[in-house]
Amino acid sequence: MKPFDLSQLSRAHEVRFSSDEPADEKLPWPQFTVADLNFFYGSHQALRGIDLIVPNKRVMAFIGPSGCGKTTLLRTFNRMNETIPGTRVEGSIRLGDKDLFSFPATRLRRVVGMVFQKPSPFPKSIFDNVAYGLRLDPSIRRNEIADKVEQSLRRAALWDEVKDKLHQSANGISGGQQQRLCIARALAVEPEVLLLDEPCSALDPISTAKIEDLLFEIKNLCTIVIVTHNMLQAARVADYVGFFLNGELVELNRAKQIFQNPEMQQTQDYITGRFG
Amino acid sequence: MANTVLATPEVPFESRGLDKKQTWWERLRKGDEVVHLITLAGGWSILVITGLLVQHLWVYSRLSRHAFGWHFLVDSTWDPVNGVFGAWPFVYGTVVTSLLALAISIPIGLGAAIFLAELAPRKLSNALTFLIELLAAVPSVIYGLIGIFLLIPVLFNVVPYFQKYFGWLPIFNGTFYGVSYFSASIVLSIMVVPFIISISREVLISVPVSQREAMMALGATKWDVTWRAVVPYARQGIMGSIFLSLARALGETMAVTMVIGNVAQVSTSLMAPGYTIAAVIANEFTEATGDLYLHALIELGLVLFVVTMIFNALARLLMLTMKGHEVVG
């Protein structure tokens, strides 16, 4: 496979992963390569000319003021936006070296999992929630399911809390546990990428800390793209951070750099709380 | 820019069988078209049934329509033996009983709705509304039963007093036989009042607080606020409930058949027996000898259908526009 050269991208100057990376470090290969992406809700353009690379097995965070298109971009990665009538995508997204839109969407979404802002467990038992994705795949044998459920719940650091009530309704556990359940549910099908849309915005600080911890744990299992409003969170969990404004990607940089020494004035303003 | 080149993956990207060819089984299982088509058939069957309904009513009333034209509605001779069919007594009876029923149930229903929406504590109001909605679940044949054996005996005791004082009015004079327009109207009013109450209560409850506050701030009494601010604001919904009730009253069959007397005549007195469209269909349909007779009865059904549809449609329209109102308000 040909290595990706960032300079091939039309606005490569905004995409600098490696300004302080040692020259010989083995760099991650691109999980997603986004080129000149435009997105429309009807006539309203929500994303404008996005160029971006999401590196494999790293955590990338998207920050930016409300309505700047973070969620929209996240939802194009697993093509969830296709389920909203009247939407349109222009430009290209590649998953690895293949066109994202060339796959059946239902298959793609098993490789690119997603956790939503509001914990949304199915009104089923805890076990059935995690097993849901597994049962969709007829090639997974029934007797493997219990093991995989346990494994996923352990990865989501939820096993000890729920192992005695696996067959109780998932609506009966706390909001933080529900969100970790949703993460476990997404991890169960062993995705390559996990998209998280403000997963902690509805949670208390303790639950938030638990989720951040588990992100560190699963980071070597899959690529993580997380949207957050909380800059401290972005600083804690992310390797790379993208800053969005009005549907445009203003700056993409190493987390350390973006918070200590951003290149763009707008980023500086946002980080220091001067707007948004 | 140093080092802007990303490395080749250590593990070549396989996209986990993402681009494997789809088997027909997977295509079928994942395909939404089949489900879409099957449920579409379910949805469209409504249109098919309604279409068939209209077509059948039209076709099977043709003999009568051709023979009598529009006169059918205004001629008062209903003579199956000689094959002369005029529906005026039934049309008259239907209109009179329905309007009288509304005249009784609108004030009472609206009063109760105001009480339940504005005065009663919400819990009590919900419990009472549940009880009142039970009235709507009682089958009409049971209302007929109650009408024959409870209402009519009571009326026999009450009506003579009534006639003593008001008997000079043409609408109250004449001998009272129990079965009458009046009895039918009372039964009908009991049957439709739950509709008026439950729909009106709902629209009254949904009137925004701002509507009340303005007047309350001026020191108006509770009644003033309710009558001058809340009710006018909710009038569309209330009208909707009234049209819905009217449509129901017009088409109501069993209860009316059992207490109206089933006499094809036109009387000014509400105390006299009469007939309605629905009642004559129920009574004579299985006995109709000859095609013209049957077609005349089906034409009555067609008339009933058209009229109730008009009022139903009006009611829906009113309630639809009211919903828009809510969104704006």
Place this chain on the structure above:
Amino acid sequence: MSASYPPLSRKIINVAMLALTGLCTLLVLAVLLTILGYLLWKGASSLNIAFFTKIPAPVGQSGGGVENAIVGTLKLLALASAIGVPIGLLGGIYLSEFAGGWSAFTIRYTTDLLNGVPSVVMGIFVYTLVVLPMHHFSTMAGGIALGIMMIPIALRSTEDFLRAVPRSLREGGLALGASKSETIFTIVIPAAIYGIITGIMLDIARVAGETAPLLFTAFGNLYDSPGWMQPTASLPVVIYNYAISPYDVWHQQAWAAGFVLLSGLLVISVVSRMVLARGKKLSHG
């Protein structure tokens, strides 16, 4: 604003009108209680074992029961559900999950109109549709009439309960790689199932008391009605026929039948509300 505002006369009107609205409510409740109480009293006192186990006695004789009508009503309801429930469910799914724009509007509006068609007109329709071609009345025709009458409510209540399922649950399913139809059948419908069942039970309760459409479809029968192709007795029609008859014995039986019918309906309606409450409890922990 002076302390005496509003003036005394307004205050009196206020109290009088408010009291009047209370009276209206009382009046309606009193009527309701009278109806239920009277039916209970008359009905319960006319009930006996024979009522449930025997077919009607010959005209004028005492004894006998309405076993045939009870069985007939159950058969009619079974057939009606077999027709009305699947169509209603499918249509409801279509409206809530697939239809959009004018097709959704047309179907919804037509459904509401069909729901408003007087039951006697529905009877005429099924008479011309089924009875005329078959040349005789039958359980089949009666079941079809009631089944058609069930569709609108089954459809609209299914649609409403499906719509109430939050979009987040559907997206949760889609995000795990389920197709739209898999999501509908494994998440949306299970999430709404208690509501859907409640709606259907109330729907059955509603058509169980319908009389007019049965008069010229199922007709009536003094005996048991074997199979589906013969006329059958049913509780509502029996109540009607007996109530307008001149015999006291039959009047008694009409009351008993009314009592049984209404109790059945009220039991269904209470049980279905309990089903809904249980569903709420289950899904909220």
